[in-house]
Amino acid sequence: xxxxxxxxxDATLLSYAAGALPQPFAVLIDCxxxxxxxxxxxxxxxxxxxxxxxxxxxxxxxxxxxxxxxKFFAALDTEPAPQQLAHSAGNEVQLPAEIAAxxxxxxxxxPWRLIVPGMHSITLSSGELHHNSLNNNESSLKLLRIAxxxxxxxxxxxxxxxxxxxxxxxxxxxGCFRPGDVADLDHEVxxxxxxxxxxxxxxxxxxxxxxxxxxxxxxxxxxxIGF
Amino acid sequence: xxxxxxxxxxxxxxxxxxxxxxxTGDRKLFMAFYDYxxxxxxxxxxxxxxxxxxxxxxxxxxxxxxWRRAKTFEPNKAKASTWLFTIARNLFVxxxxxxxxxxxxxxxLAADDIQNVDFGLDEGLVKKAIANLPHQxxxxxxxxxxxGRSHSEIAEATGLPLGTIKSSIRxxxxxxxxxxxxx
Numbered sequence: 189x190x191x192x193x194x195x196x197x198d199a200t201l202l203s204y205a206a207g208a209l210p211q212p213f214a215v216l217i218d219c220x221x222x223x224x225x226x227x228x229x230x231x232x233x234x235x236x237x238x239x240x241x242x243x244x245x246x247x248x249x250x251x252x253x254x255x256x257x258x259k260f261f262a263a264l265d266t267e268p269a270p271q272q273l274a275h276s277a278g279n280e281v282q283l284p285a286e287i288a289a290x291x292x293x294x295x296x297x298x299p300w301r302l303i304v305p306g307m308h309s310i311t312l313s314s315g316e317l318h319h320n321s322l323n324n325n326e327s328s329l330k331l332l333r334i335a336x337x338x339x340x341x342x343x344x345x346x347x348x349x350x351x352x353x354x355x356x357x358x359x360x361x362x363g364c365f366r367p368g369d370v371a372d373l374d375h376e377v378x379x380x381x382x383x384x385x386x387x388x389x390x391x392x393x394x395x396x397x398x399x400x401x402x403x404x405x406x407x408x409x410x411x412x413i414g415f
Numbered sequence: 416x417x418x419x420x421x422x423x424x425x426x427x428x429x430x431x432x433x434x435x436x437x438x439t440g441d442r443k444l445f446m447a448f449y450d451y452x453x454x455x456x457x458x459x460x461x462x463x464x465x466x467x468x469x470x471x472x473x474x475x476x477x478x479x480x481x482w483r484r485a486k487t488f489e490p491n492k493a494k495a496s497t498w499l500f501t502i503a504r505n506l507f508v509x510x511x512x513x514x515x516x517x518x519x520x521x522x523x524l525a526a527d528d529i530q531n532v533d534f535g536l537d538e539g540l541v542k543k544a545i546a547n548l549p550h551q552x553x554x555x556x557x558x559x560x561x562x563g564r565s566h567s568e569i570a571e572a573t574g575l576p577l578g579t580i581k582s583s584i585r586x587x588x589x590x591x592x593x594x595x596x597x598x
Binding site for chain 1: 429436437440442445446449450451452453454455456457458459463467471475478479482483484485486487493494496497498499500501504505507508511512534535536537539541542559560561562563564565566567577580581582583584585588589591592595597598
């Protein structure tokens with residue numbers, strides 16, 4: 189397992205636990221959690237807080253509570269006794285196929301789309317997520333492949349952005365990011381990531397608003413490059 | 416099961432209740448679990464979804480799943496309430512994915528009274544811990560857990576910068592962990 193130096197903000201982990209993260213962000217956190225027991229522990233704590241809130245709220249009886257109870261008991265009556273299930277049954281996280289391909293070193297097989305020389309991307313909307321809300325509310329999940337030695341133009345964000353390195357590494361004003369590391373940014377942060385090392389850097393990027401580029405050329409290109 | 420004190424909500428009782436349900440398949444015992452948690456879970460889901468019918472549907476399904484998966488409950492890893500919450504939360508997230516509830520929520524933002532923070536907690540440590548938070552922090556915690564709002568949606572509702580929202584949630588999370596030691 190890689191040593192992880194950069195983690196999602198605790199606020200992001202709490203929102204994930206509360207079920208409040210937009211879907212693309214939740215997929216990225218799922219991906220990070222597979223490699224990070226430390227963040228898993230924080231998610232458990234945030235879930236336990238929610239459990240406390242529910243356990244310690246006074247019961248609010250609806251006027252149809254009895255009918256709901258009868259209906260539930262009738263449904264329960266038709267159920268077999270609890271069965272032995274695999275521990276994680278129903279809770280297994282299935283990552284989109286494109287991410288699984290990158291993680292298993294099969295990124296060459298993916299249909300990368302050229303954005304500008306040295307930079308390719310794939311918008312994730314396939315697999316189990318094909319009919320969902322990945323791209324609504326302006327939030328999106330993309331894979332980005334940046335060639336060695338290339339940099340992204342200086343940019344900030346109108347909304348939130350989460351970036352997780354899947355392969356290779358990049359560096360920006362906040363430090364060096366390697367596989368498993370997550371950059372958890374908002375619009376107050378302006379940065380210019382540069383890939384480091386000899387291999388391409390492949391990142392998973394979740395955004396809920398388009399990037400704001402600082403120079404004119406990327407601004408003009410923005411409608412075409414899909415960011 | 417006479418030794419289980421199901422009228423109160425001591426942690427080990429609900430944990431023991433679920434373990435006993437898993438071992439014996441006792442439906443009446445499971446209904447005691449249902450009777451305590453259903454009105455509470457439903458109340459949380461109504462706030463979260465803004466839709467009573469949907470909340471009832473998700474709540475019923477959560478209890479059915481809890482029954483089916485009772486043998487996967489591990490009392491040394493999580494409290495029964497946490498386990499039930501994660502089942503209901505996952506159902507809500509799946510539903511949101513299919514139905515795009517997010518959009519409905521976003522449309523409602525303007526009409527909402529953002530100052531309204533009604534955790535509705537009973538007297539005790541949890542209520543005290545929330546009361547000890549600065550108002551802005553408890554508001555952010557409420558909007559995350561009870562309204563299911565993302566940071567950007569909270570920013571839209573409150574007019575506060577994203578950075579402020581994230582730091583408020585982060586600080587509140589840290590304080591609640593210190594006071595309540597959830598595990």
